[in-house]
Amino acid sequence: MQFHHHGYVSGDPRVQPAAGVGVDRPTDLPDEVDVLIVGAGPAGMIAAAQLAQFPNVVTRLVERRPGRLEIGQADGIQARSVETFQAFGFANRIIDEAFRITETCFWKPDPDHPENIVRVARTPDDPNGISEFPHLIVNQARVLDYFAEVARNAPARLEPDYGYDFITLSVAGSGDHRVTVTLRRTTGDLAERVVRAKYVIGCDGARSKVRESIGRELVGDQANHAWGVMDVLAETDFPDIRRKCAIQSHDGGSILHIPREGDHLFRMYVDLGPVHDGDHQAVRNTSQEEVEARANRILHPYTLTVRKVCWRSVYEVGHRLTDKFDDVPADLVGTRTPRVFITGDACHTHSAKAGQGMNVSMQDGWNIAWKLGHVLDGRAQGDPAGHLLRGAAGDRPEPDRLRPGMVGADGRPPRRIG
Known part of the structure; x- marks a missing residue:
């Protein structure tokens, strides 16, 4: 028996009630989504875990691997990252198994x-x-396991869609689902799929195809x-x-x-x-x-x-940084909303020592995810072109405020972790 602000709950308090899109969540990847995350690395998994807290936001995560990462390369977890783990509820558990x-x-x-x-x-x-x-020292695969558990137990019941390789994308000038993404199955008949999204988060590593598709590049010493x-x-x-x-x-x-x-x-x-x-x-x-x-x-x-x-x-x-973090051309900055964002190694690479890339990538994914969640759920003032979302691309964001009456499917405001 656990006591919470809404009464007594019998069972695992880490498993939140399914709500919104998490109720009878379709197993197959839908044709239209609110947010499509590309890549199930540290940036992608923390973004998924955060967006899964918003029951009214349709989020899907595609990954070219056939299943979970078994052995990761990054292993150094800085104290700030462990603070982040506390916000997601698994800091003490990962400390127990780490060096x-x-x-x-x-x-x-x-x-x-x-x-x-x-x-x-x-x-x-x-x-x-x-x-x-x-x-801490702990294998990257275990960090991803914990974020996957958080996403799976969140109201939206988010699970990665494994076995999809990102091919390319294009951004249209009008409509809600402006980003058209072409994917290809990595097993079986290698069939292509087209998914339309309101926003895309590219978390697909240093050789990012998402970055390439929006015309960005890494500059610096390779x-x-x-x-x-x-x-x-x-x-x-x-x-x-x-x-x-x-x-x-x-x-x-x-x-x-x-x-x-x-x-x-x-x-x-x-x-x-x-x-x-x-x-x-x-x-x-x-x-x-x-x-x-x-x-x-x-x-x-x-x-x-x-x-x-x-x-x-x-x-x-190699220390390199992208020339820009979203899909808006320089001459159109301030005139239209970014629809595609790149995070983690897709936009900056570091020395592998001390898990620099992984620690920074997780903060990237967390930052853009809660901002997109607020915009799509209506908690941010104005439409998605407002300052809050542009803040994720580098401008100073305005404070977010909960508009009266904006609640989730379970009758409570959507959860922003942290």
């Missing part, structure tokens, strides 16, 4: 024997107490440094193997070392050096043996013997 970063150890060359490394500092992760929540990253089970005499470490050698480069959840594996980002213009991504062919050899040179006099590689990759650091 908590409480301090960072710094290693540098020994002044007397520079071929060896020595610990020079142990620093608390949050010495100033800026957040009540810790810095690559300048390479790293070999590996999640491994290993034997080692390195004393800080269960602590986060920044390790700098005198001539072999550096390592960022991160313990994984579960108390057995750890992740190492091993410095592979600068990438030259003529490399043509050849550095991505660096073998696991070479990455391990470099790691041992950096860790000297300590040794590392890898027994099992659970996941590995070689990547190049």
Whole structure:
């Protein structure tokens, strides 16, 4: 028995009553929707979880994968993101399964024997107490699982539509459902589908087709440094193997070392050096043996013997930003409403360290989702061309106010998480 503001509720309080479009929600992807989210990564899943709180808004999430993500690459969760998880109701649950970063150890060359490394500092992760929540290490797939659960238990009962690849879109000049989206099934007969939407949120990664379809591009340095990253089970005499470490050698480069959840594996980002213009991504062919050899040179006099590689990759650091975040041409800004938005890696890319891309992407998806929800549900002043929605594209938003009489199908105002 749980006590809530509307009485006693028997059952799981995390499961809200189905309402509005969540009652008898169609299994098949409909021909018309209010919001179509493309991509079930961090930005797309948090946007879905937020929009699912609005029972009168028809939201669908399409993803080219055949099912849930099983192993993700991003793993560093900043304290601000855990605060966001609290707003969605699963902060404590994810903290329980994650590895908590409480301090960072710094290693540098020994002044007397520079071929060896020595610990020079142990620093608390949050010495100033800026957040009540810790810095976590947890697989990206589990973060997406939690957001999927929130969306599934929300009034709109949102579930991802897996197996749809985004092909292209076009925006018409009139009508409610102005965005025409072409999708293609990734399995079976590979048939194409056309869905018309009032708004589209592109959360489809650094190689975003949504971004390409609205004529935007990423600008900046694509690559300048390479790293070999590996999640491994290993034997080692390195004393800080269960602590986060920044390790700098005198001539072999550096390592960022991160313990994984579960108390057995750890992740190492091993410095592979600068990438030259003529490399043509050849550095991505660096073998696991070479990455391990470099790691041992950096860790000297300590040794590392890898027994099992659970996941590995070689990547190049690139910092890029899109030239614009929506579909409105520069000469039409202020004259028409944006109908297509891009978020996450589709509009900005970062170093993979500390989960920078994932943490920023989640804030992107959350920000645009509640604003679209307010506009479509009538809680924002004016029509969808009002300042609130334009604020999601970079302008300063006006405060949103609940218009008298605007309630959900269950008799209560739609929920904005946070």
